[in-house]
Amino acid sequence: MEIYLVRHGETDWNTQGKLQGREDIPLNGSGKRQAIACAAALSEAGFTAIYSSPLKRAIETAGEIALYHPCKVTPDPALTERDYGKLSGMTEDQRTDWELRGLPSGMEPWRALAGRAMASVDRRAGEYGENARIAMISHGAWINAVLAVLSRHEIGSGKTQLKSACISVLRKEEKGWEIACYNLSPDEYSQWAAAR
Numbered sequence: 001m002e003i004y005l006v007r008h009g010e011t012d013w014n015t016q017g018k019l020q021g022r023e024d025i026p027l028n029g030s031g032k033r034q035a036i037a038c039a040a041a042l043s044e045a046g047f048t049a050i051y052s053s054p055l056k057r058a059i060e061t062a063g064e065i066a067l068y069h070p071c072k073v074t075p076d077p078a079l080t081e082r083d084y085g086k087l088s089g090m091t092e093d094q095r096t097d098w099e100l101r102g103l104p105s106g107m108e109p110w111r112a113l114a115g116r117a118m119a120s121v122d123r124r125a126g127e128y129g130e131n132a133r134i135a136m137i138s139h140g141a142w143i144n145a146v147l148a149v150l151s152r153h154e155i156g157s158g159k160t161q162l163k164s165a166c167i168s169v170l171r172k173e174e175k176g177w178e179i180a181c182y183n184l185s186p187d188e189y190s191q192w193a194a195a196r
Contacts, residue, residue, distance in 0.1 A: 001130050001172035002180070003121060004045065005146060006065065006137045008057040009034035010164040017091045020139075021084035026056045034165035034186075039064035041186035042167065044193075047071060048132040051124065053079040053139060061165065062137040073137075078120040081139035083108040110157060114145040121146060125172055143168060150177050 009031030013020045027035060038061065047069045052062035054075040062073040085106025087095050098105070117138075124134050140162045147168065148156030160183055167189040168182035181192050 001125055001128065002133045003124065003170045003172075004042065004047070004133065004135045005143045005168040005170065006038060006042075006061065006135060007140055007143055007162050007164060007166045008053075008055075008061040008137060009038070011057050013089070014164060018089050019084050019087050019091075019095060021081050021088040022055070023088055024056050027060045031057065031164060032060070035061040035064040037186040038165040038167065039068060041190045041193075042135070043068040045069075045135070046133055047135045048128055049124070050074065050135045050137070051076045051079060052137040053077075053081065053142070055080060055139070058137045058139065062135070065135055065137065069135075076120065076136075078116055078123075079136060079138040079142060082113045082141040082145075110145065113141060114149050114157075117142050117145045118149055121170065121177070130172070146170075147179065147182055150179055155179075155182065 009027045011020065011025040011031055012028045013025050042065055049071050050062055050066050050069060050073050052058045052073050052075055054077055059073065066073050087098065087105045087107060090098065128134060143162060144156040144160055147160060162183050163185055166183045166185060169180040171178045171180045184192055
């Protein structure tokens, strides 16, 4: 059993440094090209199922990946990005100013994010056989929460800056989940896959 965690391609908010949570921002031109490159790199993965956050940027990325596989994209609200509350749409300087003023953010707690992310990974693993390969297209904070839990915080939240349209692979072993690779660009993934 393998689960591929794929981050969506770039959006205008990414390039502007704005914190992007539940807002439904589409891919920009660069993001579309990244999604196409990611899909091509994953063309031989042989996915059993493809799940995606319902937000446009993830659905668009998932749609490119699905072109190479005999399964449709299934939207899954559990894959939605972290809710950043009042901080959504702010640049780093604006967020710092907001926090220095001690204003409440209303942000989804990290434990809640990590809990729903891991529950989603485990749920999908339980639905398919040991030879299945599942793609889950989501967002930076969501994927980083999974990586943090599985690595015992060696990577992931607060430590790993995920690339746009990056690929991470989880492998289910008898003892539990193993991170086979993480944060690979499409080119890096192709090299990794060729060396397996």
